[in-house]
Amino acid sequence: MEQVTSLVQIKGIRDGLLxxxxxxxxxxxxxxxxxxIDERPAFFQGARLAMDVGTQVLKVNDLVDLRDQxxxxxxxxxxxxxxxxxxEQTSQLLGLATRISKPRPEEQRQFANTVTDDTALLISKxxxxxxxxxxxxxxxVIGDVNPGAEIVAxxxxxxxxxxRGMIHAGAKGNRSAFICALDLSANQLRIADEISATxxxxxxxxxxxxxxxxxxxxxxxxxxxG
Amino acid sequence: xxxxxITVTSGKGGVGKTTAVANLATALAADGKKVVCIDGDxxxxxxxxxxxxxxxxxxxxxxxxxxxCKLKQAMIRDKHYPDLHLxxxxxxxxxxxxxxxxxxxxxxxxxxxTDFVIIDSPAGIERGFRNSIAAADRVLVVTNPEVSAxxxxxxxxxxxxxxxxxxxxxxxxxxxxxxxxxxxxxxxEDVLDLLGIQLIGIVPEDEAVIIGSNRGAPVVTxxxxxxxxxxxxxxxxxxxxxxxxxxxxxxxxxxxxIQRLTGRK
Numbered sequence: 199m200e201q202v203t204s205l206v207q208i209k210g211i212r213d214g215l216l217x218x219x220x221x222x223x224x225x226x227x228x229x230x231x232x233x234x235i236d237e238r239p240a241f242f243q244g245a246r247l248a249m250d251v252g253t254q255v256l257k258v259n260d261l262v263d264l265r266d267q268x269x270x271x272x273x274x275x276x277x278x279x280x281x282x283x284x285x286e287q288t289s290q291l292l293g294l295a296t297r298i299s300k301p302r303p304e305e306q307r308q309f310a311n312t313v314t315d316d317t318a319l320l321i322s323k324x325x326x327x328x329x330x331x332x333x334x335x336x337x338x339v340i341g342d343v344n345p346g347a348e349i350v351a352x353x354x355x356x357x358x359x360x361x362r363g364m365i366h367a368g369a370k371g372n373r374s375a376f377i378c379a380l381d382l383s384a385n386q387l388r389i390a391d392e393i394s395a396t397x398x399x400x401x402x403x404x405x406x407x408x409x410x411x412x413x414x415x416x417x418x419x420x421x422x423x424g
Numbered sequence: 425x426x427x428x429x430i431t432v433t434s435g436k437g438g439v440g441k442t443t444a445v446a447n448l449a450t451a452l453a454a455d456g457k458k459v460v461c462i463d464g465d466x467x468x469x470x471x472x473x474x475x476x477x478x479x480x481x482x483x484x485x486x487x488x489x490x491x492x493c494k495l496k497q498a499m500i501r502d503k504h505y506p507d508l509h510l511x512x513x514x515x516x517x518x519x520x521x522x523x524x525x526x527x528x529x530x531x532x533x534x535x536x537x538t539d540f541v542i543i544d545s546p547a548g549i550e551r552g553f554r555n556s557i558a559a560a561d562r563v564l565v566v567t568n569p570e571v572s573a574x575x576x577x578x579x580x581x582x583x584x585x586x587x588x589x590x591x592x593x594x595x596x597x598x599x600x601x602x603x604x605x606x607x608x609x610x611x612x613e614d615v616l617d618l619l620g621i622q623l624i625g626i627v628p629e630d631e632a633v634i635i636g637s638n639r640g641a642p643v644v645t646x647x648x649x650x651x652x653x654x655x656x657x658x659x660x661x662x663x664x665x666x667x668x669x670x671x672x673x674x675x676x677x678x679x680x681x682i683q684r685l686t687g688r689k
Contacts, residue, residue, distance in 0.1 A: 258587060270523045288586075291582075292586050324620060326585070327579040327582060328583075342618075342620070344618060345571075345575055345578070346579065
């Protein structure tokens with residue numbers, strides 16, 4: 199038992215419990231985590247669990263299965279912290295948080311080092327209500343951004359489709375970031391710390407680009423070729 | 425015989441999930457199919473009331489899960505259709521009394537002797553919803569032509585897609601063609617444009633639905649009701665038949681013409 203439980207470390211944090219996974223095979227660690235919970239059901243009853251899965255690449259089924267197994271033990275999985283962008287994206291699509299309120303200092307540094315100007319996340323589907331995509335680079339969406347969905351990018355956001363949700367480009371303060379879309383009828387747009395009011399839906403939508411103009415205000419303009 | 429498990433869900437409450445379940449189950453039973461409906465709304469059950477079976481409940485789904493009775497004992501036979509059964513929810517417990525694996529097990533036990541298992545999901549996207557979709561082969565999302573209902577439906581579709589449950593089909597309930605014509609209501613096109621999923625039926629607003637629910641006699645049994653016809657068509661589509669969509673506009677123009685002629689309007 200000593201050996202099994204040491205695969206997954208559980209400790210208390212301000213927001214509940216944090217389970218830290220190692221590089222060992224996911225299946226073994228999943229079993230180890232559940233075994234730890236089954237050992238002390240009273241302690242884990244009603245707990246909120248965040249998971250730091252390190253470099254594990256997890257598919258939807260991995261996370262959904264574990265979430266259901268945890269929920270049968272009355273434990274809520276609410277956040278998944280990962281160094282793999284696949285896992286991070288999966289978690290975001292499942293509505294799980296991918297940051298906890300007090301990120302570890304080394305995590306911050308990692309982002310600063312790994313993100314370069316040309317890092318982009320490509321999403322080839324419609325972003326629906328309740329989904330929040332956060333990315334420390336550019337985001338390209340092939341599909342719509344529906345009302346109630348949010349995209350927060352440190353770089354630019356390009357949507358090959360209709361924007362009706364909220365988009366925040368240049369989220370870390372980059373005032374030269376821009377947002378462009380085939381139809382920009384967003385609820386709200388933000389670039390750096392500027393916020394636009396609702397853009398009226400147009401009868402005959404045309405591609406638009408939103409950016410901060412020379413007067414320092416967020417403005418959307420029709421896109422002209424050339 | 426291997427049953428198809430169909431879950432009816434919506435996100436928002438009050439859009440007509442339970443009404444849709446009662447009507448589709450009744451219509452499928454009327455077509456000679458063996459149907460079991462499961463009320464997934466533990467703690468707030470009402471499928472039994474709409475089917476008019478409230479006073480026959482002895483055991484419920486939690487009794488089955490906790491081993492107090494056999495599955496067959498919790499299946500209440502409908503008054504009119506002997507091949508239609510209901511497994512009621514427990515009224516005195518909450519959603520945590522059931523887990524996703526319990527639902528999968530119950531559906532597995534039902535599959536061999538049933539054509540359709542129809543699960544009525546509770547509103548919301550929490551435990552009860554997760555229980556209800558756990559065993560689903562197919563999901564029907566019910567929405568009304570209202571901005572808030574459509575947004576919640578969108579959220580549910582997103583969750584179903586993220587969990588790789590396949591793309592659900594849409595039932596657009598309580599559409600009022602007259603309001604749509606005056607631009608006072610979202611049209612079917614507006615809703616489909618946003619949700620981008622397959623449409624399986626549009627149910628027009630119809631007073632007969634409320635009357636039927638209060639009487640415990642689903643509106644599909646009323647051959648004159650337009651909503652009843654819409655539900656009968658959806659039931660046919662669930663059985664894999666091609667049924668053309670009703671032309672709500674045209675019928676309505678005709679209907680108002682009749683009303684004018686007979687001096688009722």
